Each structure stands twice: as structure tokens, then as C-alpha cells.
Amino acid sequence: MKNQSELEILVEKYIGGKLEKLVIDYSIAENVVDMFALKTVKRLFIAYELYKGSRSFYEDFLLAIREYLLVFKTSISLPFRIPKTNDYAISFDDEKQRYFTSLQLPDGVITDFVNQVYSGNAPIETESGYILTTDPFIYHLTEFSAFKTHAQKLSVYGALNTPDGYTTLVSLPTGGGKSLITQTISYQKDGLTIIIVPTVSLAIDQVRVAKQIIKNRDVDAEIFSYSSDVDAAPIIKAVKDQTAKMLFISPEALINNQGFKNAISEANKKRYLKNIVIDEAHIVVDWGASFRVDYQCLESWRKNLIFSNPNLRTFLLSATFEQKSIDILKSFFSQEDKWIEVRCDELRHEPRYMVINNKSYTAKQKKLIELVKKLPHPMIIYVARPVEADELKKLLHENGINNVVTFTGLTSNSKRRTLIDEWVDDRFEIMIATSAFGVGVDKQDVRTVIHTYIPENPNAYYQELGRGGRDRLPCLSVLCLYIEDEKIGRNRISKRVLTTEKLVRRWDSIYNNVNSRRLDNKIYIDTTIKPNYALDPMDDSPTSDTDMNWNVYVLLFLRRYGLIRVDDVITENGKYIFIVQILDDALRSTDDALTNVIDHYRSLEWESFSGAYSRMVIATKKINSECISEMFYDTYQKVSEYCAGCNAHTTAIIGDSRDYPLKMPVREPKKLISSEAMAFVGDGDDMAIMAPNNVDISTMKILAKKGISTVILMNDETSSICNDIICKLDARNMFIIGEEELLGLIKISAYYFISGVVAVIYPNDDGKAFEKYRIVKQYLVGRSGIKVVHIISHNFEFKSIDKTFTELIAGQVTALENII
Template sequence: MSKKQLVDYAIRILNGEDIGIIEYAATDSVDDFRYKTVKRLIRAHELFRNNSDYIGDFLIAFRDYMITFDMPAAYHLKALKDIENYGMSYDVEEESFFATLQAPKYVNDSFVNDAFIKKESKKNKTVEGLLTDPMIYELTGYTHFKSMDQKLAVYGALNTPNGYTTLVSLPTGGGKSLVTQTISYQKDGLTIVIVPTVSLAIDQERVTKTVIKNRDNENEIFCYSSGVSAGPIIKAINDKKAKILFISPEAILENPGFAEAIKDANKGRYLKNVVIDEAHIVVDWGASFRVDYQFLEAWRNMLLMTNPGLRTVLLSATFEDKCVDILKNLFEIDGKWVEIRCDALRHEPRFCVDRAKDYEEKQKHILELIRKLPHPMIVYVSRPAEAEQIKKMLSNNGIRNARTFTGLTGSAQRRQLIDEWVDDQFEIMIATSAFGVGVDKPDVRTVLHTYIPQNANTYYQELGRGGRDRLPCLSVVCLQPEDTTIGRDRINKRVLTSKKIVDRWDSLYNNDLSKRVSNNRVFIDTTIKPNYSGADEFDDSPTSDADMNWNIYVLLFLRRYNLIRIMEVKIENGHYMILIEIKDERLLSIDDTLRAHIDELRGQEWNYYSSSYNRISESLRKNSIRCISELFYDTYSRVYEYCAGCNNHNYPIVGDSHKFPLKKRVTEPLRTFSEEQLRPFGDSTELAVSVTDNSIVDVVNRLAGKGLSTIVIPDNYEDSMELLQIGVKRNLLIISFSDMFNLQKCNAYYYTSGLICVVYSDNENDIGSQYLAIKNNVCGKPSTRVLHIIKRNVYISELGKNILELIDGPSILTSALYA
């Protein structure tokens, strides 16, 4: 649908025609955003037409439409009140409404203009080197990946050997979901995807059912949360029909039905993969109020004892070094660890920081920002009470179609909110961190923070809800002076004093309720009260719950610093019994030596939280002096610098152009060969296969059946689509000569070991350089066997020989290959 057609459609609606919403498949992200802008206008108009109290919702949608399409609009109701507060005016002579950008003075005009997506999209998106493979094509219909980053992430996970853990980073909006979807259907079996929020579980289920083609999705793809019947899911697992289950760590550990079904699936080796999505949360949340996250270590290790081939994948957009260290400490066993690092800073956000003089001015600014910045919009708050307060303020000002999403939102309501949010039934979501981690609404144009997040990583994850369609968006922070103190008070509640850590350990270990298994193993009862008198500070929960939470905090603290190992976690009478193994003998005696050691470790923990908060607080305070992206560049060690604009500068700072996205060497593990695979090579590591023009696809199909891992093709290879349609549906890394060279340059042999098939250009002038690239970088290695596909025995002028003379191995006909 053209821009003109969308405008004509909107005009008919504004003139009172009741034609409803038409369904439309957009051609690109800009086209999709424009269509949804009109869709939201129609919805807001319908609300206003039925109830004039929704005037603010209509004016927001009307303003968004006029600015995005850069044109005035007539409306059959000429007397609309309060339009000046929305940057709108009415021209009597023209009989039309006008909307001007009129951004608040504390927000950059050019950034707001960018985020309204007034420019045409770039139509010539390159897909060179981004071909998928026969299995992914059959499963999803995708012929190309979004980016090289996504391609490396997907094959990084698919190549994971049995029993290994692979950590994968891929920028927000880069398509991490495809990693989960492809490994779930790589083998016949179950993949459990552990997600941090109900909103993400629901959204991932919805997206996966949309993406996966020609499968029994309703009986293979599941999401569990409270309020959802577990029976059908457990039956599908027991019947070995379930392929993917999205679930929270709490449900896995605390629901006995799931625990038993997963145990049985694992014992029968039907459980193939455990994926922890947004894995940084294991560290960010698992150390405090979502303790089940760090209990996943013991749960996964118990599974490995009976199913040593179980694979684990840890996914996130970016990882701090400390986060990677902790995850590796928790999930690496016997060196079986792979890191696929495609970390990158987002290109979409434009950053603005507004500092109001006091609380009252901040509330006025929030209202103005919500009225005038582009939508859809997420407003992040620190507590549920603040979400309700802002919703009430908006309602009092005619904006009544905003919704809230917090930790207090019920499961059924969460599912409905996400469905309605994705369907554009409302365009303002007021939320705490309970919403948004991974929720895939691509066209969010503004993310507004009304508080200081605890660290740069939390901030970056939340602002990453915007611009997932890879179009410009705004990240705006609106603060007042007291917010800095309020934020620090939240940090103070994250770390116990060293004295209380020692006293709680003493209470747990030296108590009759804790059962000795051996000299260094003990089952800890987490309900034990501490020996010291009085209630803990910060307790806002029942005493028994508070004691259990702080006891678990202490055990997890000791685990993070390798003083203990957590061997098993059980639920008895509604509370945790945790089997630990003492690894540091200092824990056996409550004395000054132990106290000094705990004091040192507690100091490290406090310094981490405090310095992380200080960095983000200082960065927001000095937003006009320093580029805000320096905060992220300092936080993530494996990114290149990038900032599309902030209070410090209006122009982009680009440090990542023309860079290959793999940020860390992946030298191993490497594939091994079967005797059958090695048979045609004899003692050589390469061979030539003579083919006709029409038999290349047949050769590739035959090789795929023998475990082919990689196909190297020329850039702009004309028959690439035929490679996706071969009969053997399995994963094959199909890459260009230049990308093969880049992988070798990065020492990424993990991707390019095994059987490699090389297809040369039809242009004989290119074959010499292509052969030399393969010969010098791939051939002759113990971990590779190279099959050169030769149409003609061309003369290589650079080397003064025909190509068959140069290949150090036998030359065979197609008919003899694995005959």
C-alpha cells in the first residue's frame, strides 16, 4: 500500500466513513510503521467517537499521523479542545488541522523528527552472504538472515556439541528468537526455554507459532505461566510431542508436575536443549529477588548426570565481563564452554536527558513528553504505585487508553495486555521492569525512563524495547534531584552487611534442622531464623519469607565466590531445602579468619553495585559534557563505539562500520570425522570433484547426506536458491569466499571445521584468487576436509598450472563420490 493510499484511507476515516481496519502486509519497516500509525489513528478515533473522554488518546494519534505523513488533515469535527497542548492548531481558511513538531525545549528537535520516521526507507538492503540453509528454509520459509550477526549467532548455537554450554550475544532486535527456534527443531526432542517474565514467555510463544511453518504448532509449542493449565503441556511432554516449552525458573523448580515430566523426558534423552533467554538476568536478578535463576545451575547439573549430552545455550543482547565470569562459573563443566560474541551497540536510539527542578515540574514534563513524542511509547517506572499514579494523571488529562504492566499484574491479564499491545489497541504502556525484556513489538518509537536504573546494563536492556524494527527511536530520561537518592536507597537493599552474612551462615550450618550428609555436604533448611535478634532492615514481607529470602541470598553469595557448590534444590513443605558442598574449609569455623574473608568478598560485591550505580547516575548528570554512549562502551568490553546522538552531540559517532561482527575468537571445539567421510580423501585433506553445470546441486545433496558442514560459494551466486531446496534438510553453513576469509582471520575454526564444499565462480578470471584463498586459509588442517567442485580444469595464471594440478589430493567424478 503506497503512502498516498494510506493517506486516502485515513481521510475517509476522519471524514466519518465507517470502513474499519484493513489488513495489509507491509513491504518494509517504514511502510509497516506508517500502516500501523493509521491503524492506531482509526482505533483512537473509534474510542473518541464513542466516548469524548478519550479526547487525549485521539489527539495523540491524530498528531502522530499528521507529523509522520508530514501533512495537515481535515476532520469533520472542527471544535477539538486542548489541541495547543498537543502541538496542534486549526486553520479556519484551510479548514484543516496542523501539527508541528514543537518538541519540548528539553528534547532535541532533530532526534524527535527522526523518530517520527518521516524519511523514506532504503530499499536496497544487501542480503549478500546471508543465505540460510535447507533446514531453516523448510522450517521458517526464511531465505536470508537479518544480518551476519544473526547468522553467526544461529550457527554458533546449532554447532554446539553434546554436553556443551554456548553463550550467545546478539544485539536487541537482531533476531535472537531464531536461535531458539532452529535448535528446537534441529533434532527430534524437547527444548526448554527459560524466560524471566510472563510477558516474554507469552510473546515468544506467539512469535514462534507464527514463524514455524508446516508443523503441528498447537501441540508442539507451549508457554506455561500461573493460570495456564499444566495438564495438556505435561501430556505433550510425556507423549514426546512437545518441541518447545517457554517457562519461568520458578515453575520448573516449584511445580512438581513439570519437575517429574522433565525428569522423565531427560531420563529418556528426549530433552535435548536448555535455553536461558536474557541470561544476564541470572546475574542481575538471580543474586537477589529472583533466586531461582541461580538455582538453575544445580537443576541443570542434575539433568546432566543422567543425560550427559544435554546442551545449554545462554542468550542475551550484550554481556558485561563480570556477568560472563559468573555464568561461566555456574554453567561450565570440564571446559565444555563456547562463546559466540556478536555484542554491538544499538544504532536506533537517540538519547535525551531532562532534569526537572522538582517533583511537580517532573510530572508536568512527563505529561508533555507523553503528549508530544512519537508513539508507541513505554514509560518505565521503578514501582507499581508510580505506574498507577502516572496512569491516573494521564486519565485526568484525557489520555485514558494507557495501560500498566507491573509485577502485580495477573497472568491472564498479562497475556491479554501483550496481545493488545502488539495489535496496536493502545499505544502507551506504563511499566516496571516486569515488562519488556524481549517482548517483540518492533515499532516502539519512544522509551521514557522516569527513574535511574540500577546500572547501565538494566538501562540498556530496557531502552532496547524501542526501535526493534531498526528505525530511529528515542530514549528519554526524565528526572528530578531526589531521584538520585531514591535510586541509591534501592541499591543499599541489595547487599547484606558482612556481619549478617557470617551470622546467617552460622545459623544455617550449625542448626539441627540442617541435615549432614557427609563431612562437607549438608542439606540446608532455608526457613531457619538467624541467631541475632531483631528483624532485618528493609523487610516488607512476612518474617518467615524474609528469613528464607535472606538465607538464600547468603548461600548464593557463598556460591558466587566459590566457597560452596549447590548440588541440589528441593521443595519441602513450601520452602527450599538446598544440598550444598563446602569447598572452602574456612566456612567450618566461625572465627576472625572467616569474618575477614567474608568482609573482603562483601566489599567486592558492594563496590560492584555501588560503582555501577554511580557510573549511570554520573553519566545522566553529565549528559551534556560526555556522550552517553561512553557509559555503554565502558560497560561492554566487546562493542565498538556508536551513538546516533545525545545531549552532547547531534551527529552520529560511528566506530563500528565495516567491522566483521564476531568479537571473540572461537577456535574450538572442532568437528571430528567418521571413517566413511574420510574414505574418498585417502591420506589427503582435499580432493577435486568434476561436475557438469547441472550437477552441482546433486553433489551438494549427496554431501549433505554424509555430514557436510559448510558450503563456500561466490558472491552473488546465481543458483543459491537451489541450494536451499536440496532433498536433505539439515543445517549447512552457506558462506561466501569473503566471509570464509573473515572467519579464518578471526580464528573462528569452530564454524569451519568438518567437510567443506567449495563452489567456484563461473568467471574463470576469479577462480585463481578464490582457490588461493581456500588453499592458504582452509586446506591442510587436521580439522577440515575440502571438496573442490570443478566444472572446468581452468588454467590459473597466478600459479602457472591448471587447477586440478594444484589440488593436493585425488580427482574423482560425481558418480564415484561416496558411491
Template sequence: MNKETIIDRMQSYFSGENQKPEFDTGIEMDALQSFYVRTAKRLVIANELQKKDTIYRDDFFIALRDYLLVFETSLSLSNVIIPDDNPYAIKKDVANGKYYATFQFPEGVSSELAESAFMRSYSSEDVKKDYNLTTDSLIYSLTGFSAFKSMSQKLAVYGALRTPDGYTTLVALPTGGGKSLITQMLGYQTEGLTIVVVPTVSLADDQILAAKQIIKSKTVDQEVFSYKSGVQVTPIINAIQNRTARLLFISPEALMNNQAFESVLKVANKQHYIKNIVIDEAHIVVDWGGSFRVDYQCLEAWRKKLLLNNPGIRTILLSATFESKSIEILKKLFSDGNKWIEVRCDELRHEPRYIILKEKGYKNKDKKTIELVRKLPHPMIIYVARPDDAERVKKLLCDNGIRNTRTYTGLTNNDIREQLLKEWKANKFEIMIATSAFGVGVDKPDVRTVLHLYIPQNPNAYYQELGRGGRDQLPCLSVMCTYVDDLKFAFQRISKRVMTTEKIIGRWDSMFNNKLSIRDGAIIHINTAIKPNYHTKDEWDDRPVSDADMNWNIYVLLLLRRYGLIEIIDITNDNGIYIFSISIENDLLLNKGDEQTLLIEEIRSQEWAYYNDAYLTMERAITRSEGKCWSEMFFDTYDKVYEYCAGCNAHLRKNSGDTLAFPLKKSIKAPISVVEMDQKKIFESQDELIVLAGSEEKKKVIKFLESQRLSTLVASSSQLQEIDFYGSVSDGKTLFVVNSGDLKELLKKGNYYFVSGMVAILYPDDESEVFEIYKLVTKYLQHKLGIHIVHILSENFFLPAIGKSISDVIEGRVVLANDICAEMR
């Protein structure tokens, strides 16, 4: 739906000529069209709200300002009077009686950066390299997708699909890059069940809706499931028992605490029916699992128990970005250190424009906050440090006429959270005031401003929160508004994040020596509700006071686990109390004394150094924001990204690193695919084979090689079109298709994980091009461990540069297309 059509319908609606306009056309829209439609819908919702109750008049003005600026239009309003001195920069044209808005922003806000988030002069800015993005028959037959969105997505998908049995693969793919295709293809790669652990109910709903829309299976309703509170568990259990279930999206809490699931999965696992465990947004295991999402930490022990009976289970850890420390912890939790693969296509976000405002005092900051909410683009998330801060900001806005807001914190109960997320995604309100509890998995695509009124504890936490904006891959604003005391408050918060040595020892001693902690040989079952043997009251930010002792006890146990002093065998939930079954890995924990104190002090110092260093990175970025690019702290935090900033206080123009470089940021040299004995039969005693095939016969050869488990096909997009590639492949086969340029990029850094096993080269018919590809093959593929090569040519080309025909320089027999297919019947 184009802008003009929307403008016409909105004018008819506001002139009183029509009822509420309908915008859903059933036609697929791109991100920009979708944003236009949502902007118009929000104005209609705001208008209906203010017609029912005039206290929402200012909320209507906010939505109207957004609409007028986004659509670059004016609007006649019947029965609505807007004061001339309104603070929204909405004005009336006396000539035609229509209202329009002007780009007025608070002092310190760059007009150029702010206007971009209203889509002023928007155009897609990124240049794409000419990669071969062809999919394979598995993806095409299941989804109809003939091409990937990007080379990053392609590498991420095959990086996951090529994971050997028993391995763990960590996959980093940028937000909006299409991670959901990874889980969908894992679920259909082989017969069996893939369990996908997701952080929120809303994300589970999004995932299952997307899967059922994309996967072209007549029985998808018996294959793809999502479980949450209130959902009937019987159909899911029946599907697992009947071996029809392929994908199960579930939160860690539901997975850990549902007895029916535990029983049926135990049986399925013994029969090796569980094939994959996928943890979506896996950094949450570290970021949240150590505090208010304890069930994420249960996944380590749960997975280990499954592996005892089913060692071939593959584990896939997904996220957009990973901090080095997160990877270190995830590796400890989910692999033995050897069976570990990292597919790193990390990339800094291109959507945010960064604005840092430094106010002189508390009252100035409040005044600036009101201005920012009134004049920056919406929808908007306002992040604060604590639940009381959220309520204070809500009252501040309400006192200034802005009432249609909601708060979402660690104190918000689950039922209200679910309702808030539904209303948020349905555009029932435009401003969410939240703590860090409102985070990953909240996938509203069109958030245009993320406003921080506090300083997060480290760049990673900040980056995750600002990442709620621009998920539709359109420009957005990340604004931080501070005053001098905010740095002091931020440091106080990180000081509370790391317990003193004395308190760590006090809590450990209290748990270890308490009669509620039951010993079972070398295993100790620790009750985390035990109170410490000191009288100081320890608070826990953004959580009910009643949970503080259990949260801090869990913090201590996880700290000891991270540093290898204990092993967590199991975690169970006994009526809301977590019981940790552990074994002692360092005998110094057994008895109090100077040696134990020195040990705890050492690990506590390492923990503090991490938090302090990360905080100092934030502090330096704030103090230097006028002269140094704000996004450099992310470049320092994430070790596998290029620099990128679309604009900040230090520069208004895009600061782009080497964005055209190959997206795989870390080489994966092993493990490689192995050519099995049955595959070697077509090669006889050699590692290579030449197949002479005409244009029609090339289809047949590729189809035959697919039946022989062809691993990689080297061909250009135009070659594949000429031979009608999708008309020549078998259904349901995984095949990595690359052009010669992609092949060179991969193999010059030794990425044989992607290119090994049986490899086919589809040569062009141009003699000079044949020689160039042959040189590439000799350099990177010939005589490499684990690789057998099939050369598919239309004729036995003579290579003038070396004075020989291609059959003279390849150590392998020459066969005709029909003959090779006939041989293997």
C-alpha cells in the same frame, strides 16, 4: 497498506461516513507500514474511548497529535472541538477547517532527534556488506527461508547448531536479529526435545505463534508446545511420552514447580530424549534470578541433575548483549569451564536517540514530565524506581487530564500482569508507567519513547529498560528527566543492594544454625523463610514487604555461591518457601569468628566495588552529557561492541563505530569438527580431493557430499543460483555456506569452529578467480588439523602465476563427478 489509503479511510471515519476502518489486509507489511497501521488504530481506539466518556478527551488528543505528525497530514473532525489554547500544539486551519499538529517540544528536547521518532524523513541508514546469506537445506525445508536476515544471524544460528554434545554455547545477537530461528532449528536439527526457558508468558505465546507460522511441518501441533497456567498439560506430556514433541516453551517457574513435568522429563531424560536446553534472555538469570525471579537460579541445579543421566545435553544461552560480569556468572552456573563457547555478535542498538534533561527542582521535573508525555511520540513507557512512584506519576498525569494509563510493578499480581500485557500489545492504552519488573520479554514492537524519571543502578539495567523502545528497528527516543536529588536517591538504592558484612553473617548464621535447616550428611537443606538473628527490618525494593526476609536470605546464598563458598545442589519450592540444598565449599563458613568475618568482608567488598563502579559510570555520563556522547557508557559496559549513537545531547548526527566490520566480535578457534573414518574413504590416504564436474554435475556432487555430512561449502551467491542450489540439496542437512570473502574474514582470526571437518570449494570458471581462491585455500585450509578439502572444478585449470595446473599443486587424487558418486554407492 500505504499512507494515502490509511489517510483516506481515517478521514471517512472521522467525517462520519464509515464505521471503524479496517486495516488488516493479510498482506505482509514491513516495519514502517506496520507502524503506520498501528498509529491509525490507536487513534481509532482513543476516539471510541473518548466518545464513551469525555474524561478521556486528552488521551484522544495525544493519539491525534501522533497521527497528524506521523502521517504529515490534517484531519476534519465531526463532533470534536479542540480548544485553541490546547497544550498539544494541535491547530485548526481556518481556510479548510481541518486540524493539524506542529513540532513543538518541551525546552531542552532536540527537535531534530524528537522528529526522527515520528518517522520524519525516515530512510534505512545502514549499508550492508556483500555477505553470502544463503541458508541450508534444513532451514529451507523447514521454513522456506533461502537467506538469513544478516551475517550476525547466520553466525548465531550455526554457532548454536554446531555446539558439540555436552557443551554450553552463549550466543549474543542484536534485538530484532532473529534469535527465534536458533531455537526453531535446534528443535528440528535432530530427533528429540529442546526445552526453551522464556521469561514471560507473553514471550512464550509470541514464540510458539512464530514457530507454528514459520515451521512447515504438517504435524507441528504435535511437535511445538507452550506451557503456562491454565493450559492443559496432558497433550504436552503425551507428546513427550510418545516422542513427538520437539520444542517446549516454558517459564522457569512452571518448569520448576509442576510435578507432572518433573516426572515425564525425568523418564525422557534417562532415555536421552532431551537434546537441548535453551535459556532465552539469559542475562535475566543474573539480573533477576538474584532477586524476584528465584526460579531462574534453580536452573543450575536442575540442569546438573539432567546431565547426570544425559551428559550429551547441549545448553544454549541467548541474549542481545551480555555484560562481562554476567558472562562470568553464567559460565560458573552452566558449564564446567572447559565445555564453553561464546558466539559474540553483540551490537549496540541503532534505534534510540538519547535526550537527557536536568531540571532545577522536584516541581520543575513534574511540570516537564507532563510536557514530555503530551508532546513526545507514543506508545510510551515511563520508568520509575518504586511502586509508589508509579502510582504518584499516574496520579500526576490523571490530574492533568491524561487518564488512559496503567502501572506495572513488582507488586502487580500475575493475573493482572497478563491482562496488562494483552491490552498493551492490543493498543488499548498508550502509556505504561512501570518499574524494572516490566522488562525483558515484553515485546511490543512500536514503542517510540522510553522515559526514565529515575536513574537506574547501572548502565546495563538502564540499557535493558530503554531496549523496550524501537524493537521494530525504527527510530525511537530514550529520554531521561532528572533533578539534582535523583543522583542522591540512586546512590541510596545501590547502597541497599549490597548488605553489610554484619548482616550477611547474621543471616547466614541464622539459616545455617536453625533447626529448620536439616542436615543430610554433607548436604544442608536451608529454609529461606528463616528470620535473621538481628532486629533491623530489611526492605526489598519493588516487592511485597512479606517477602523481604526470604529475598534477602536468597541474596546471601546466591552471593556465597557466586564466590565459590557454597555449592547449590538443588532448590525446591515448598508451598512458596524456597529450600536450598547446599554443600559447604569453604570451611570458614562453619564457625563464626574473625577469619569468617574477613572472608565475608572480602567478597562483600568485591560486590560493592561492582555496584559502585557501575553507578559511577552512570553518574559520570549524566554530569558530562552535554559534552560527551551519552552512549559511551554502553561501550564501556559491554566489551564486545563497537561505538554507536544515533544522536544525543552531545551531538545530533550519527556517531558510528566500525559498523561494517565483520560481526563476529570474538574468535572461536575450537572445538572443531572431526572427519570420521567413513568420510575419509572418499579421500583415500590424502586430505584433499579434486572433483571435475560440469554445471549439471555440480548439483549431483553437492548432494552426494551432503550425504557424507559435508560441513562447509565455499561458493558465491551467483554460483549457487546457477546450479539451482535448493534443487540440488537433500532435505534436513545442516551446511554452512560462505563465499570466499566470508571465509577469509572468519579464518584470518582462526574461527575454525565454523569451518572444519569436510569442506567443499566450488570454484568459478574464470581462471584468474580460480587462482585467487586457491591462494586463500592454501593459506587458511590446507594441512589444517581436522580439515579435509573437496575441490569442485569444471576443468583442471592451468595457473599461469605458478606455471602449473591445479592438480599439480593439490595433494589429492582427481576424479570425475560421476565416478566419485558411483564409488560410494
């Protein structure tokens, strides 16, 4: 950081009372390393102000001092004395009259990993081999002339190329720029895109980012987010007036707010609704079965929209997907195989993994206090239950750490929003949370994530540890356990799956209840029905939320295994009415046939839960001999090998460093060739244009005007020219790639990206041009769904085959000036 020494002097003056106020200038940050350092100063000031207000925050201030000294690798003069014996390894240099610190880490902590967190090294970029040029449409929309990574480029075009009526699932690593997908598809056509998000904070943040990025538009009249404390009327009016372009909204508002339901239904009938985006789409599977039921209602909600608007496109976005999640999402959100997967899966490069095993519960609690006081901050501590969050907060208070908050499933919605805002604003450094916290909370600089229990499966663990290092700097993932945690966790997951008997009896209760109306072959099931095995003739108390949740669980269990079909979900006075059709006649009986079917699928359900938990347990037990990331390779089948370090190895395993970002073939659907482009190319498989200047504004204008969908630069030296040219072209999509990207796409059979009319721009050298032509001829010319336009500076002579370039072309050959 420039002027770091000047900043350190100002910090000393401020804490020493010689400076009344110090405003941190974040604009001096040249990179994410600088930004983290400046945020560390901010947190130090906040801790100091708390300490000045109350001596109870003394330890919090010492913790912040330690963090500042380690991040800045410096010493400090203070106006008061810190005891020689303290928990933060802060020492006093009598000669220099200054305080300094050293790591002095707790037993079990790997020093190398902590040093890497404090190293201040910026993330290494490895994208030099790819052309990251955007295109005229993206440039005019955002003024971005280049993508962040090739994975982002593939993800964005994978979405933009989606035909009407299709569903596209996109996986892109955290921090990879998924928001550009929603922004570009929303402005690709005139119409409305609905983006379904899990949290209010995520909606607010995405609207803020979109309004900053989208240029030359009336964004305040086009981009909206809705939450319960927002006036819905102006948003609904914008939808009805067809001026809204992007609407960020929760599934609850979509399903339960009648005003939105009516406005969206009307927009859909008029075909103004163009796209549905489900952000963090894995949540539909992870949460919907037992938490936030409205996520499961999205299937029937979308299905009803598709019925009157079959051209509606759907996008499912996340950083990682388990295969079972993909299978369920595909069954929920696609019809007639209109399904595309753009898989840029990649394991996080930031986390360094540690498992610290303790001999007793008391030893574990003592270790947790040490970890909180010595490991890098900001810090999230995950606990299994709300009561444990309160207990840990109390324990930290008893040990002097008071600026701590808890965030659990019992935290009210209003308080959640306040806590998230304060967390992102650095008002506190330690968040104690259950799994209810995390998704959509985009705090960039979390340095440590501690788990005090064994998560129920590798996916849950990976999603939670993923809160760390979102600025792409190193972070720590620590499992702090003791011997009984395995048994406690096993008992916990056993409660996630009902017994066969209870599944059968609950189904019998809701299916055969007089309130479950029949209409034709459909059954209207009221989820507030009490189970008949729990009924008391004298009990007229209302159904509990627990009963309703378990009834929903049963219906979703049957839906997951194809035993019923959910046609619609209606909400009435806070209760859910599922409209279902039975697909397996065994569900109509009450005999052994029903029990046998339920028992079979219940066994599969339990094996899935139990097996996933066992993988977590084995990973924690074999941590010193086997890389912990092995379980992630099993969980996410498309990821390549990568682990920045764990107990089994302190040097990074970087097996994915040379992998192509796209992890699976995308062969279909091919791009449709417009009548304009077909008339230009003619009946042949290819044609040639002689353009003396090869890549210049005239050539690119012609290609754009004639509907060329892909431009392949077989000489990468032309990429910089394209960066200068795209801003001068009329806004339209044009996939611009180099030879390395072409070969990567060909190797993985991803012709979805390079179909339609493809222009190939050759180098001026005859010999090099022949090498490139052989590639194009072998893999592109004559392939179904592809027409090739060769752009050459002159009629190359290929002496090895005694032919000129134009003699090899099946279609027409013309000069650029003839087209102009």
C-alpha cells in the same frame, strides 16, 4: 504507503460520523514504516471511541490526533472545534478549514531526533557483501531460503554446530531473529527441547511464531507452552509419548510442578531430552539474586539432568551480555570447559538519547507532562518504585491524560497478562512501569522510553530502553531528572547489598540452625529460618518473604564468590531447601576469619554496584560533552562503537558499520569428520573433483551425500544458483559461505565454523582460481580438523608457478561422473 490519500479520506469520514465502521487492512503495509502508520490509525480510532464514550478522554483523543497528523504529515477536517490554545500544538487553517500540527517541543528536547522518529525512513540494510543462503535442512523446515542478516546466520550455525554435552552462549541483537535458533536446534535431531522463558506472554508469542514458521509438521502435537492457566496433562502426555519437540516453560513450572519434573526426568533418562535453552539468559544473573529465585535453581536442576544424560546440550541466548554475567553463567552451566561463545554483540541503532535536567522536583513533574503530550507514542515511562507509578498516573489524570496504565512488581499475574495483551493490541498508548515490566514484551513500535530516575547501572538502563524501536525504526530514550535523583538513586542501591555484619549473622543463623540438617559433607539449609539477631522468644509468627529472600541472597552471594557449591534446590510447601557444600573452611567458624572473608567479598560486591551506578551518574552529568554510549562500550566489551545521537552529538557515530558481525574467536571445538566423509576424502589433507558445471544440482547432491559440512563459494556470482538448488536437496545442514565471509572467519580465528570436510568451489578463470587457491592453501589445507575438497571446472594452469591445479593436490583427483 500506497493509497495513503484514500486512507486519510476514510479516516476523516469515520471520525466525522459519515462512515459507521472502518476495518484497517494491515496487508497493505509494504514495510515496517507502513505498519507503524496503520497502527497509528488504529490508536486514533481507539482514542476516538473512548472520547465518544466519555469526555474524560478528550485530551487522550487530542494526543492521538497530534500523533496521526505528524506520522502522516497531513491535515484533517473535524466535526468539532479544538480550542486555539491547547497543549498539542494543533492549529486551525481558516482558509482550508482543516487542522494541522507542528512539533513545538519542550525545552531540552532535540528537534532533529524527533524529526527522525517521524521521518518514515525504513532501516538501511548493509548485508550486501555476504551470502545469506540457508541450507537444505533450514529450507525444508521453514521454507526460508535466506537469513535476515549474517549475524543471524552465524548465530544459528553456531548453535547447530554445538557438539553433545556442550553449552553455547549466543548473543544476537534485538530483532535479529533469535527464535530461529530455538526452532532449528529443536528439529535438528529427534527429541525434546525445553525453552525456559521469563514471561507467559513471551512463551505464547514464541509458540505462535514457531507454529507459523515450522512447515510440513504436526506442530499442534509437537510445540507447546505451559502457564498456570493451561492444562498440563496433554503436554505431559506428549513428553511421555515422545511426540513433543518444543516446550516453552517458566523456571517456576520446571522447579515446582511435580508432573513436569517427573516427565522431564523420565524423558532425560531415555535420552529423549536433547536441548535446554534459556532465553534472555542474562536474567539468571540480574533477577535470580533477589527476584524469582527459581532462576537460580536452574543450575542444580540442569546439573542433575547432565548426571544421567551427559550428551544434553545447553544454549544461553540474549541480545547483550555483561562480562560478569558471562562469568557467572559459565560457572553455572558448563563443565570441563565444554563452553562455546558465539558473540554477535552490537549496540542498538534505533535509540536517540536525551538527558533533560530540571532544577526542582516541581519543574521535573511539569516537564514530564509536556514530554508525554509532545513526544512520539506509544510511550513507556519507567519509575523506580510502585508508589511512584501510582503518583505519576494520578498526575497525568489531573492533566487530562486518562488512558494510562501501570505495571509494577505489585501487579498480579492475571492482570499482567491482560495488560500485556492490551498493550500489544494498542488499547492504550502510555505504560508507566517499574523494571518488572519489559522482558519478553515484544511490542514492536514503541517510539519513546522515558526514565524518571537514574537506573542502577548501564545494563539495566540499556535493557529497559531496549523496549523501544524493536521494529528497527528510530525511537527516543529520555532521562528526565532533577538534582536530587542522584542521591535518591545512591540510597536505593545501598539497600541492594547487605552489610558485612548482617551477611555474617544471617549465615550464622542458617548454617548453625538446628533445622539445617547435615548428611555426609552436605548441608540442607531451610531458607525460611529467621535471623537469630531478630528473634523474639515470644514471636511464633511465620517467616516473612523478606527474610526468605535475604537468606537466599546470602546463599547466592556465597555461591557467586565460590565459597559454597549448590548441589540442589528442593521446594517444599512453598519454601526452598538449598543443599550446599562448603568450599571455604572460614564459613565453618564464627571468628574473625569468617568476618574477614565475608567483608572482602562484600567489598567487591559493593564496588561493583557502586561503580556501575557511578558510571550512570557521570554519563548524565557529562551528557553535553561526552557521548552517552561510551558507558555501553565499557559495559559490553564486545560491542563496537555506535550511537545514533545524543546531547553530545546529533549526527550518528557509525563506527561498527564495516565490522564483521562475529566479535571474538571461536577456535574450538572442531567438527567431527564422519567415517563416511573420511572414506570419501582419504588420508590426504585435500582432494579435487572436476565438475564442468561447477555449482549445479549434481555437484551439490554429491557434496551433501558425502557429508560435506561447509561449502565455500569463491565466486559470489554462484550464490543465486545455490538459492535455487538448496530446495531440491535432501534436508541436511550445510554451511554455505562466500569469500568475504571466509576471510572474516579466518581473520577472527573462527575455525569452529569452517572445520570438518570443506568444499571449495572455484571460479572458471585460471588467474582468479590461483588467487583463491592461495587463500585456501594458506588458511585451510593442512590445518588440524579440516579436510578440503576442491571443486574445479577444469585442470587450471597456473603459469606463474608452472604447475597445474592437480599437481598441487596431495590427495586424489577424480571426475564428478566417477563419484556419481
